[in-house]
Amino acid sequence: MDPRALPPRLVVDPSLPPEISAELKSSPHILRMARSGRRMDPSYNPAMLFVLPGFLVLMMVLLNSPGLIVAAAGSTLVILIRWLALDGPYRSNKRRLRLAQEYANHYILPEDVDHPCQMLLRRAQNAAEAIISSRVNRDGLIDTIDNQVTLREEVWQIAQRLRRLSAMHAEHGRIVPRELPPGMEDAFKPYGEALDAAWTSLARRVRHLEKYAKQVLKADRVYHAHRRLETLAARTPDYQRLIADTVRDELANVRIKELGDQAAHVRRMFEDSILQAKLAAGELFRTPLP
Numbered sequence: 001m002d003p004r005a006l007p008p009r010l011v012v013d014p015s016l017p018p019e020i021s022a023e024l025k026s027s028p029h030i031l032r033m034a035r036s037g038r039r040m041d042p043s044y045n046p047a048m049l050f051v052l053p054g055f056l057v058l059m060m061v062l063l064n065s066p067g068l069i070v071a072a073a074g075s076t077l078v079i080l081i082r083w084l085a086l087d088g089p090y091r092s093n094k095r096r097l098r099l100a101q102e103y104a105n106h107y108i109l110p111e112d113v114d115h116p117c118q119m120l121l122r123r124a125q126n127a128a129e130a131i132i133s134s135r136v137n138r139d140g141l142i143d144t145i146d147n148q149v150t151l152r153e154e155v156w157q158i159a160q161r162l163r164r165l166s167a168m169h170a171e172h173g174r175i176v177p178r179e180l181p182p183g184m185e186d187a188f189k190p191y192g193e194a195l196d197a198a199w200t201s202l203a204r205r206v207r208h209l210e211k212y213a214k215q216v217l218k219a220d221r222v223y224h225a226h227r228r229l230e231t232l233a234a235r236t237p238d239y240q241r242l243i244a245d246t247v248r249d250e251l252a253n254v255r256i257k258e259l260g261d262q263a264a265h266v267r268r269m270f271e272d273s274i275l276q277a278k279l280a281a282g283e284l285f286r287t288p289l290p
Contacts, residue, residue, distance in 0.1 A: 114166040120162060120203060215279075218273050
């Protein structure tokens with residue numbers, strides 16, 4: 001399946017403290033519960049820890065039956081073990097739910113945006129991840145900006161605007177009649193055009209991000225070839241001696257010169273590809289989203 005056709009991934013505000021961000025990312029189902037307003041339902045009743053044993057003790061006193069002591073102790077132990085087994089995960093999920101409710105405006109789920117906006121957000125995420133995971137980025141060769149920080153902020157800003165646009169799309173669809181009375185089209189037209197303009201602006205932003213990613217991946221391929229060439233360059237004297245020993249002097253001189261020219265050519269390609277990636281980054285971030 002084309003990765004661009006997949007739904008987007010969860011987006012978390014990159015300005016959050018790392019421990020909060022990690023908690024939110026660890027439990028998407030909890031985030032969905034918080035978004036839908038659901039509460040945590042305990043799968044056990046702690047009151048049973050006291051009610052059933054208490055009832056058995058009461059019956060033991062009334063009936064003077066020592067056997068009920070064993071039953072009361074056994075039931076208490078079973079309930080206690082079950083309670084301890086369930087209480088830890090329950091408390092942990094409850095804490096995550098409170099956190100998800102507290103930071104409800106700091107994450108965006110795939111279902112928070114409509115389908116067209118999902119596809120656009122996924123494209124932005126794919127482009128950003130391609131840049132961040134590239135070899136030239138990891139090796140600090142396009143470090144005119146801090147991609148790890150700047151690109152995640154860029155995706156977050158795009159996701160926020162797509163969420164807002166999705167909500168306004170839905171609202172617009174509910175308000176505007178399917179069939180407008182004659183002469184009313186022009187009154188409603190500016191609102192639709194405003195939504196279209198916002199979509200066009202965000203789509204253009206994502207295309208700039210993809211252009212940057214394309215230049216980075218091109219630089220990556222040249223960088224890979226450049227590193228291979230460097231390995232061969234270390235053995236250039238061996239190749240030169242081989243040519244000099246096996247062909248006529250005039251031909252040897254030509255071949256030796258070609259070795260140096262090829263190395264210089266690949267280096268120029270590599271340097272040019274890095275420059276193009278930096279220019280694409282500058283074009284993207286020259287006009288940051290407000």
